[in-house]
Amino acid sequence: MTRKEKTRIFNIILTVFICVSAVLFIMPTVLTIANSFMTSSEISANYGSMLSNMENEKKVFISENVNLKFIPDKATITQYKEVLFKNPEYLFKFWNSVILTVPITVFQLAVAVLTSYGFSRYNNKVKNLIFFIYIILMLMPYQVTLVPNYLVADKLGFLEEVNDTGIWKMISEAKFMKDTTIISLKQRLAIILPGIFSPFSVFLLTKVMRRIPISYVEAAKLDGANEWQIMTQIYIPLCKSSLISIGMLVFIDYWNMVEQPLILMKESELHPLSVFLSQINAGDIGLAFAVGVVYMIPTILMFLYGEDYLVEGITYAGGIKG
Amino acid sequence: MKKKSKNPCGRRGEKIFSDICIIPSLAGVLIFFLIPFGIIVYYSLINNPVTKEFVQLDNYKALMKNTAFITASKNTAFFSIIAVPLAVVIPLVLAIILERNIIGKSVFRTFFLSPLMVPTASVVLVWQVLFHNHGTVNQVIEKFGGESVDWLSSSHGMLVIILMFLWKNIGYNMILFMSALGGIPKDIMEVAELEGASRAYQFFHIKLRYISPTIIFVLILSLINSFKIFREVYLLTGDYPFDRLYMLQHFMNNTFNSLDYQKLSAAAVFFSLIMIVIIAVLLISEHIFGKDVES
Numbered sequence: 001m002t003r004k005e006k007t008r009i010f011n012i013i014l015t016v017f018i019c020v021s022a023v024l025f026i027m028p029t030v031l032t033i034a035n036s037f038m039t040s041s042e043i044s045a046n047y048g049s050m051l052s053n054m055e056n057e058k059k060v061f062i063s064e065n066v067n068l069k070f071i072p073d074k075a076t077i078t079q080y081k082e083v084l085f086k087n088p089e090y091l092f093k094f095w096n097s098v099i100l101t102v103p104i105t106v107f108q109l110a111v112a113v114l115t116s117y118g119f120s121r122y123n124n125k126v127k128n129l130i131f132f133i134y135i136i137l138m139l140m141p142y143q144v145t146l147v148p149n150y151l152v153a154d155k156l157g158f159l160e161e162v163n164d165t166g167i168w169k170m171i172s173e174a175k176f177m178k179d180t181t182i183i184s185l186k187q188r189l190a191i192i193l194p195g196i197f198s199p200f201s202v203f204l205l206t207k208v209m210r211r212i213p214i215s216y217v218e219a220a221k222l223d224g225a226n227e228w229q230i231m232t233q234i235y236i237p238l239c240k241s242s243l244i245s246i247g248m249l250v251f252i253d254y255w256n257m258v259e260q261p262l263i264l265m266k267e268s269e270l271h272p273l274s275v276f277l278s279q280i281n282a283g284d285i286g287l288a289f290a291v292g293v294v295y296m297i298p299t300i301l302m303f304l305y306g307e308d309y310l311v312e313g314i315t316y317a318g319g320i321k322g
Numbered sequence: 323m324k325k326k327s328k329n330p331c332g333r334r335g336e337k338i339f340s341d342i343c344i345i346p347s348l349a350g351v352l353i354f355f356l357i358p359f360g361i362i363v364y365y366s367l368i369n370n371p372v373t374k375e376f377v378q379l380d381n382y383k384a385l386m387k388n389t390a391f392i393t394a395s396k397n398t399a400f401f402s403i404i405a406v407p408l409a410v411v412i413p414l415v416l417a418i419i420l421e422r423n424i425i426g427k428s429v430f431r432t433f434f435l436s437p438l439m440v441p442t443a444s445v446v447l448v449w450q451v452l453f454h455n456h457g458t459v460n461q462v463i464e465k466f467g468g469e470s471v472d473w474l475s476s477s478h479g480m481l482v483i484i485l486m487f488l489w490k491n492i493g494y495n496m497i498l499f500m501s502a503l504g505g506i507p508k509d510i511m512e513v514a515e516l517e518g519a520s521r522a523y524q525f526f527h528i529k530l531r532y533i534s535p536t537i538i539f540v541l542i543l544s545l546i547n548s549f550k551i552f553r554e555v556y557l558l559t560g561d562y563p564f565d566r567l568y569m570l571q572h573f574m575n576n577t578f579n580s581l582d583y584q585k586l587s588a589a590a591v592f593f594s595l596i597m598i599v600i601i602a603v604l605l606i607s608e609h610i611f612g613k614d615v616e617s
Contacts, residue, residue: 014419021416022433025489028445029436035448047451068451068458111347118343121336130348137355139542139601140594141549143570147590148358150578155358197350227339256441258553259571263578277443278557285447292444303439307432310439314494315501 029296031070036079036293038072040286047285079290090273090291097272097295100188101254104195109247112201113239117231119202120209121217131206134199142259149194153264158190161266183267190264195254201246204316208242209235245313248302255299359594366587381588391589394573397480397566402548405484409544410537413492417499431500435493442490446557450474453482475564483567486554491547495540502536503529538608542601
């Protein structure tokens with residue numbers, strides 16, 4: 001066998017290997033989507049014993065085994081009808097996810113643009129120290145950062161389920177918001193505010209902005225642009241694709257959130273769908289697949305639309321130091 | 323059109339503007355992270371928030387004796403020690419394979435990256451079906467004459483969690499390695515080829531060295547992500563999992579519920595110190611390796 005042939009065979013083996021692993025990787029997603037089209041009777045026939053196990057009830061099912069099905073016997077969209085139209089609970093939880101994730105993403109990016117501009121235009125020792133603290137903070141896991149977050153939320157009265165202290169009392173007495181609205185606002189702010197100031201996007205965007213050649217700025221200045229114009233008309237347009245990719249990474253991270261609501265949100269009514277999904281698994285298993293699919297639609301769409309942006313964003317993240 | 327005029331404040335004004343830009347963010351970070359963290363350090367050193375007596379390291383000593391904390395730390399450490407190296411090596415291997423000109427490279431990239439974009443909560447049911455007592459994996463095992471395993475409520479649960487972690491993180495790390503491998507200057511490899519360096523030599527002495535900063539970065543990243551595994555465990559098994567799956571975040575959640583500020587603060591401070599040490603070690607080694615490549 002010549003060396004060329006050897007390489008070819010080797011390549012074929014590798015391709016097969018990669019194919020198999022790639023299929024394994026999308027399997028859970030594909031299975032979730034496929035199963036969401038099953039009728040509820042088919043689901044309880046196949047996964048029923050799982051359900052009874054979870055609730056410790058002695059129900060009799062057709063089969064003790066849990067049969068993983070790839071293709072439903074009869075595809076229907078009844079589950080989706082139930083989730084989207086008949087049972088508003090799931091849409092509420094979906095909305096809870098949106099109302100937390102979208103403000104965090106948008107404002108975190110807005111703060112990051114301003115801050116990164118500040119970090120990248122001029123440097124001094126104090127700023128370098130601050131940036132270093134941001135990096136350390138970014139690398140801290142939730143187990144560490146949630147404790148300070150909780151403390152602040154507690155001190156600001158976000159966690160109380162009455163409005164009888166400080167500014168919340170004033171808002172409550174001014175009567176332009178219902179008390180229940182104020183309480184849900186407070187609980188959401190307890191998650192949104194720390195999210196906005198999370199230093200992740202500042203770190204990434206600063207690295208991107210530091211690569212912008214100074215000559216662009218000089219040229220703009222010759223044309224009489226002031227700092228604000230340099231930021232909005234040169235830096236922001238040049239960082240557009242990075243902003244999209246960073247926004248995607250931030251969005252996914254918070255769309256997936258579990259830790260923060262469990263600790264910072266007392267009212268389970270306000271929990272996002274990501275937390276709620278683990279609770280319906282035990283109950284309404286028939287709907288859980290469809291709800292899961294509905295929940296992944298926003299991120300999947302983002303992925304299909306912006307995969308290249310995402311890859312670019314991840315690549316920019318490579319290397320802690322700029 | 324605006325009249326052409328020189329910035330009235332000149333360079334100094336620009337510097338001040340760039341300083342002002344970071345104030346909102348700094349204020350937020352101070353309010354939500356740094357100042358309360360300072361308070362937490364203080365809390366960890368006093369006996370209770372009422373009498374505020376200074377007790378030195380008593381809270382930390384109590385923490386070290388707390389069985390729940392010890393279990394949680396052990397499990398988390400065990401998980402990280404196994405899962406993190408795998409999350410570095412497997413993506414590296416995949417990236418190297420994909421670096422060869424394999425047909426449909428971009429399709430594979432999409433496939434490997436897709437778990438990142440799918441919320442864990444959405445697919446957790448499939449994982450439950452797979453690893454249920456009478457689930458798919460056990461059925462396959464039984465078919466081949468093996469003995470079925472109670473995956474989620476035994477020490478085997480760790481394996482499931484590791485698989486879920488790898489599933490989620492491999493794509494991201496692979497992208498980082500692919501870009502790092504793509505960034506190796508071609509002429510270096512050509513020179514090595516001309517000088518008759520073996521494939522193995524090329525790989526271990528040139529490529530690995532060149533991408534060592536990325537390896538360190540992926541290591542840090544995977545370590546951070548490994549502490550997020552609570553999500554998967556929680557979604558899979560709920561608040562009170564099997565003993566071996568009881569993670570640090572479970573401990574924190576339960577301590578939050580009992581509102582024991584002293585225990586909580588001591589745990590957070592202790593954990594942050596460990597993180598700082600680990601990150602410092604990794605950053606210093608990145609620095610050393612980084613220099614190595616430049617010279």
